[in-house]
Amino acid sequence: MVAILKHMDWYGMPESMEEAVARFRRTPKPSPASVVRIIEAWAECPHWHSSTYDTLVEWRTEDKKLWRSSSHLYDRMTNRRQDWYRNEALRVVAGASSIIFENFDMSQTARVEDENGEKTEIPMAARHNRVIAAPSVLREAIKLQADKRQIPIKTHRGKSTNKCSMCGSDMDSDNNRGQLHLTCKSCRTTMDQDKNACLTMLKSVAAE
Ligand SMILES: [Zn+2]
Incomplete structure (x- = not known):
């Protein structure tokens, strides 16, 4: 035109x-x-x-x-995601005595550049997943269901992914970007990074 x-x-x-x-x-x-x-x-x-x-x-x-039609498609996709998150949230809170969230800024995972204008090292896959999945929406869904059942919500403030859940030393995450399994630099424990993060959070909240 x-x-x-x-x-x-x-x-x-x-x-x-x-x-x-x-x-x-x-x-x-x-x-x-x-x-x-x-x-x-x-x-x-x-x-x-x-x-x-x-x-x-x-x-x-x-x-x-x-x-x-494209905005209609987008609405439908968002609704389906919402349903799915609600079901997942129900599954997560079922039988839980408390919910622990890691206190990290979700918006950071969307940043392509840091405050100095340097490219951030968030793997492309993680960035892509974040756009599709909107993790903060899932968090909100879990919070809502936990609140309804008066399940206490706790926040873990430390860094959970890069610290070994067994001994507290650093994991080899710096030269392993995008890898699911990380190995402790000190005690050589190898673990799925999410499982490691959860164990670290459990330990720290239990110690409170
Ligand atoms: Zn270790």
């Missing part, structure tokens, strides 16, 4: 279109909104270059349809 308008001879255009057209021609990369502005101004005198006008209107109708 932009191409059609770029090559359009605007000579003799109706006055009501002048402002929208001028704005369109000023920008090197016109936005869809600027095209829509022209269509709206054009609607007041649709007989001027009517075939081009009709083409634009057709494009806009089709474009609106696409937007609607």
Whole structure:
């Protein structure tokens, strides 16, 4: 559409279109909104270059349809995820005497650059999963179900993933980015990093 308008001879255009057209021609990369502005101004005198006008209107109708169906799809996907999280939350709280959350900032996992503008080392897979899964939504679902059943929620404030749950030393996570299993640099315990994190959290909360 932009191409059609770029090559359009605007000579003799109706006055009501002048402002929208001028704005369109000023920008090197016109936005869809600027095209829509022209269509709206054009609607007041649709007989001027009517075939081009009709083409634009057709494009806009089709474009609106696409937007609607993609947002519909997104809503459906979000609802399904919500259902699934609710069920998982029920499963998690069933039979639990307390729930322990690790207190880390979920927004950090979305950062591509740190405060100094350096690229963060979050593995691509983790970043991708975060976008699809919205972990903070799952956390909220678990919290809700735990609250309903008056199951106490505790927060673990230390770093759980990089510390060995057996001896407290560092795990070899620095040269093992993206690996599921980590090995303790000191006692050589090898464990799934999530299991290790859970054991660390259990120990620290039990010690409170
Ligand atoms: Zn260890």
